[in-house]
Amino acid sequence: MKAIVVEHAGAPDVLQIRTLPRPQPRPGWVLIQVKAFGLNRSEMFTRQGHSPSVKFPRVLGIECVGIVEAAPDTNLHAGQTVAAVMGEMGRAYDGGYAEYTLVPASHVIPLQTTLPWELLAAIPETYLTAWGSLFDAMEVQAGQSLVVRGGTSSVGMAAITLAKDKGLQVLATTRTEAKANALRENGADDVVIDTGQIADEVKRRVPGGVNGLLELIGTVTLLDSLQAVAPKGIVCFTGLLGNAWVIHEFEPMAAIPSTVKLTQYSSDTVSAANSTQALQQIVDGVAAGRYRVNIDRVFHFNDIVEAHRYMEENRAKGKLVVVVD
Structure with a gap:
């Protein structure tokens, strides 16, 4: 699979697209085919070297949206639309900057929605x-x-x-x-x-x-x-x-x-247990036009260096999203 790997802290160009083995499913964890992910300043801080607990190399990304590929010994099933948020994603273990990510079920939220992936990706963490x-x-x-x-x-x-x-x-x-x-x-x-x-x-x-x-x-x-x-x-x-x-x-x-x-x-307190109802309510509100999602720009996967540079220069007026294509 393609993944965006940081080998060491530094400027945006340390974000390198590499080919890595696809994570193997294991009990209690959810393998997600990532469709899109939002960018967050905490990922920029980690890339810059301001997260002492993070060991490189690391695939960043504290959130993503996509489809369940496998979810052994969980209440989730293959084919479900989900959002994965926090739970040390992209810090203690590889996160959402990849075609597939493996995340503890405790931080995977199932969603009922037909929103486009780039729109859905702008919602969870924000x-x-x-x-x-x-x-x-x-x-x-x-x-x-x-x-x-x-x-x-x-x-x-x-x-x-x-x-x-x-x-x-x-x-x-x-x-x-x-x-x-x-x-x-x-x-x-x-x-x-x-x-x-x-x-x-x-x-x-x-x-x-x-x-x-x-x-x-x-x-x-x-x-x-x-x-x-x-x-x-x-x-x-x-x-x-x-x-x-x-x-x-x-x-x-x-x-x-x-x-x-x-x-x-x-x-950091967000989990599936305490946030599933809220996130579904928010997603439904966006679909109904009640809540507005402010996407400043959508980047392609291969443009991750440009995306981080854009974020670092404080040019955005709203959320930055990367689609996995």
């Missing part, structure tokens, strides 16, 4: 991350106000769609005016140009601050984000678009306003 952040971590409610900081990312776009469907007032941020219209077209009520300091501007537009803020930029903007929410509001740390992992000299008593809550959501 929408489940946005769903978990808004509904599990933040417990948002209709009528509340929300800032999505990093709104043009794929998770940001999904979060805007979900929040508007729930009945929230949504402000979204972008660093460039050129991307502002994409946020409005996706449903954002207002757009804030992010200069690195948005708290005062947010409070000017929503007096007293917003009820919640979804932080997708990360540590470089988190302290400012904490100042943008109202008393008893909540900030959810979900993304690392700013490529910085820690806050130096963090003083919680000074940095977190009184009664403001800080939480985080990680898609």
